Amino acid sequence: MGFSLKEIASVTMILFAIIDILGSIPVVIELRNRAGHIQSEKATIVAMALMILFLFIGEELLQLIGVDLPSFAIAGSFVIFFISMEMILGINVFKDEVPETVSIVPLAFPLLAGAGTMTTILSLRSEYRIENIITGIVINCIIIYLVLKNVRRLEAILGKTGVSILRKAFGVILLAIAIKLFRGNTGL
Template identity: 45%
Template sequence: MPIDISKLITVIFTLFAVIDIVGSIPVLIGLKGKMGSIRTLQATVVSGVFMVGFLFVGEQFLAILSLDVHSFAVGGSIVIFLIGLEMVLGKEIFHSETNAKSGTVVPIAFPIIAGSGTLTTVMSLKANYEDWYILIGIIINLVIVYLVLRSLSYIERVLGEAGLAAIRKFFGVILLAIAVKIFGTNVSQFIK
């Protein structure tokens, strides 16, 4: 089967935009500061397991829990909202995430990297693209995620404390807006 490069590029860039690892850098640096370190490989692998799992059994998994994609998205949006609020206000909300083991899975692998938006997008892409295009897109994005996570200390040194504070506030507002959009789009499904 020949590879349609335009389809592959569309899937890769759609996932890249939704994962938004570059926009998450200030959040990740803040969490790294609280936890001491981030287990880069573990965060990447766990995120990949979530994405690939949702590609193949996402809807069935949610159905077993008597949930739908919209409930899942609303829950994820609340966590994203709290992270954004923490960034903007400079107040610590996630007090329990002080060790790298638990913090690497929640909130880093989920919902920051493989959040409800990403997992919903993975399932939505199935309507237009073959599974293997999506799988390749996931793998390429995981490589990017891994490289960004590995470079956090370098990025932090380059930005400095003042630059990091400014970027953290800016992306905090963006994260709040994304959370509100995800919440608003999905909560309307409960009203119908």
């Protein structure tokens, strides 16, 4: 079957919602203020490498510890559910405080390529072709790079209210994705 624009669009939107780069603008601004500079290129490349690597070896890691993909997808649906509730309700479940120093670790991992993203990538693997997932990852990494390079301009354009509205809208999308993953892997 190969590349599918429909699958690429779906994967891109799902990853865009879970990565939540627009909702992370306030955290990125705080990191930039503390460090004075964020290495956008390095953060983006490391996040993309982690996501693609997990796409290929994540399932083997699960097999090594004795977990099947549907079980992981169901667990992932719960993680995505809680992330969506965090976005919709404005509560802080997963994100820690901003660290004192900025490096690849707090930005690329876990902010961009964290547990929710990795869970989603493996869950997507059960529904979409690998080349479409990789394309979705690359598209998201281009968006991440552009946002990191232009974070101050975006904040000025969107304003605090705009960022909040985007975060809540993508939270609702994630909630629907969590329910779909749960239903698709439980037979409900």
